[in-house]
Amino acid sequence: xxxxxxxxxxxxxxxxxxxxxxxxxxxxxxxxxxxxxxxxxxxxxxxxxxxxxxxxxxxxxxxxxxxxxxxxxxxxxxxxxxxxxxxxxxxxxxxxxxxxxxxxxxxxxxxxxxxxxxxxxxxxxxxxxxxxxxxxxxxxxxxxxxxxxxxxxxxxxxxxxxxxxxxxxxxxxxxxxxxxxxxxxxxxxxxxxxxxxxxxxxxxxxxxxxxxxxxxxxxxxxxxxxxxxxxxxxxxxxxxxxxxxxxxxxxxxxxxxxxxxxxxxxxxxxxxxxxxxxxxxxxxxxxxxxxxxxxxxxxxxxxxxxx
Amino acid sequence: xxxxxxxxxxxxxxxxxxxxxxxxxxxxxxxxxxxxxxxxxxxxxxxxxxxxxxxxxxxxxxxxxxxxxxxxxxxxxxxxxxxxxxxxxxxxxxxxxxxxxxxxxxxxxxxxxxxxxxxxxxxxxxxxxxxxxxxxxxxxxxxxxxxxxxxxxxxxxxxxxxxxxxxxxxxxxxxxxxxxxxxxxxxxxxxxxxxxxxxxxxxxxxxxxxxxxxxxxxxxxxxxxxxxxxxxxxxxxxxxxxxxxxxxxxxxxxxxxxxxxxxxxxx
Numbered sequence: 001x002x003x004x005x006x007x008x009x010x011x012x013x014x015x016x017x018x019x020x021x022x023x024x025x026x027x028x029x030x031x032x033x034x035x036x037x038x039x040x041x042x043x044x045x046x047x048x049x050x051x052x053x054x055x056x057x058x059x060x061x062x063x064x065x066x067x068x069x070x071x072x073x074x075x076x077x078x079x080x081x082x083x084x085x086x087x088x089x090x091x092x093x094x095x096x097x098x099x100x101x102x103x104x105x106x107x108x109x110x111x112x113x114x115x116x117x118x119x120x121x122x123x124x125x126x127x128x129x130x131x132x133x134x135x136x137x138x139x140x141x142x143x144x145x146x147x148x149x150x151x152x153x154x155x156x157x158x159x160x161x162x163x164x165x166x167x168x169x170x171x172x173x174x175x176x177x178x179x180x181x182x183x184x185x186x187x188x189x190x191x192x193x194x195x196x197x198x199x200x201x202x203x204x205x206x207x208x209x210x211x212x213x214x215x216x217x218x219x220x221x222x223x224x225x226x227x228x229x230x231x232x233x234x235x236x237x238x239x240x241x242x243x244x245x246x247x248x249x250x251x252x253x254x255x256x257x258x259x260x261x262x263x264x265x266x267x268x269x270x271x272x273x274x275x276x277x278x279x280x281x282x283x284x285x286x287x288x289x290x291x292x293x294x295x296x297x298x299x300x301x302x303x304x305x306x307x
Numbered sequence: 308x309x310x311x312x313x314x315x316x317x318x319x320x321x322x323x324x325x326x327x328x329x330x331x332x333x334x335x336x337x338x339x340x341x342x343x344x345x346x347x348x349x350x351x352x353x354x355x356x357x358x359x360x361x362x363x364x365x366x367x368x369x370x371x372x373x374x375x376x377x378x379x380x381x382x383x384x385x386x387x388x389x390x391x392x393x394x395x396x397x398x399x400x401x402x403x404x405x406x407x408x409x410x411x412x413x414x415x416x417x418x419x420x421x422x423x424x425x426x427x428x429x430x431x432x433x434x435x436x437x438x439x440x441x442x443x444x445x446x447x448x449x450x451x452x453x454x455x456x457x458x459x460x461x462x463x464x465x466x467x468x469x470x471x472x473x474x475x476x477x478x479x480x481x482x483x484x485x486x487x488x489x490x491x492x493x494x495x496x497x498x499x500x501x502x503x504x505x506x507x508x509x510x511x512x513x514x515x516x517x518x519x520x521x522x523x524x525x526x527x528x529x530x531x532x533x534x535x536x537x538x539x540x541x542x543x544x545x546x547x548x549x550x551x552x553x554x555x556x557x558x559x560x561x562x563x564x565x566x567x568x569x570x571x572x573x574x
Binding site for chain 2: 065
């Protein structure tokens with residue numbers, strides 16, 4: 001091992017994390033599902049399953065299908081709802097020395113504001129991640145996350161409603177992610193996380209029906225990693241706020257690519273399904289990388305892309 | 308904690324093609340063997356790399372000493388790759404996962420109803436029933452053809468079970484679906500609500516009929532469901548089934564459900 005302790009810590013929007021590894025919304029439940037595999041204290045941050053004002057049943061099954069080096073999901077944001085989350089899920093999450101970032105979504109700007117207001121001041125919440133990238137969320141026929149003006153309006157609303165650090169999660173299903181990122185930054189977001197899933201589809205050729213009951217679903221996993229990386233890199237050219245990179249990160253090498261490209265932290269999701277030990281392996285891999293290069297802090301790696 | 312599963316590195320000790328396309332694996336995994344109960348499953352990694360990406364959920368068909376057993380049918384790419392495994396191979400398993408069959412103290416008769424490869428978790432249950440309890444045991448097995456008898460015969464011996472084999476091809480005494488025979492046999496054997504329990508696993512269309520028969524005879528019934536899964540641990544919500552009062556996760560709330568707790572509005 002090393003003679004000196006390596007410093008993997010990062011600060012995102014005032015949230016100090018002991019390392020840059022975050023678990024992505026929707027892949028870690030409310031922090032309990034991986035309790036037998038992972039000590040939640042080792043994580044940089046936990047992003048909870050997205051919550052809405054009222055409990056949501058989500059979509060009919062089938063909800064998932066495997067695709068080449070990836071998977072499509074159409075869970076439909078099933079969740080226990082705001083009040084149940086605060087009452088029944090937060091006490092468990094509060095016990096760890098790991099920042100809890102609450103992912104949330106609404107179907108109108110008013111919903112987002114109500115959620116942000118209520119979550120602000122709840123003990124143990126370190127920050128918010130606004131999901132403006134769900135295809136189900138529409139106002140005036142346009143998803144918030146695909147239109148710079150709408151993205152700006154919803155961010156502005158949330159910004160006024162909370163003093164908590166605000167991360168806005170962006171969808172890749174846009175022509176110019178940099179433009180969306182810029183308008184979200186200008187509307188007051190403290191950080192961005194990207195990318196959410198790509199909309200995809202699979203057909204069962206025996207039945208000639210879509211595999212998913214929802215017809216389309218969100219593609220995640222290593223299949224989208226190069227696209228995610230490109231979008232993170234592109235976004236960083238347009239904004240000055242920190243960017244959290246995600247999309248198909250399976251191992252330390254993948255994570256390092258995002259960090260070198262300039263992401264200050266990263267989230268893992270699908271990797272957990274395949275390998276619940278992934279957080280340990282990724283953190284060890286990042287430490288080895290620093291050691292091999294004789295570096296003492298992760299900050300010496302972030303944004304070091306040579307062009 | 309919603310489960311006590313961990314990651315195990317197991318060694319494939321033996322492999323047997325029971326009938327064409329259906330394999331019996333014995334894997335050396337002492338900790339897993341100790342912790343597992345009938346009805347539980349494992350998530351098995353098919354190979355290194357990212358394609359196929361997800362682990363495959365497979366029911367345990369038994370444990371013996373330091374080993375666990377799997378009985379599975381080749382259905383897709385994952386199981387196809389597994390069929391090519393050779394003994395000695397190191398295999399990554401997550402388990403034990405899910406809940407298990409409940410054997411109430413009061414029951415005097417256990418009725419196991421298996422359809423095809425759905426026999427897998429019931430063979431495990433059968434073994435535990437034989438070892439642990441002195442009760443009347445019935446095993447109904449439905450298959451397409453007579454040669455599928457090899458899936459259960461040898462595991463289910465006649466001294467321990469009243470065994471009824473039903474095939475669609477009519478090569479056996481009972482022809483048709485196992486559910487065509489079930490009600491009549493329950494009637495004939497006077498098995499009813501009093502101290503009986505039905506345990507079933509098989510195609511969903513079969514389970515639906517079993518649930519209906521169980522309800523008609525007022526016999527408690529536990530069904531083990533199958534679903535495509537991503538995480539297997541209750542995180543992703545990908546494997547839900549429609550239940551009374553909302554969706555339930557097959558992986559974490561099941562795979563064993565009281566038949567009365569489910570909405571049977573699918574085929």
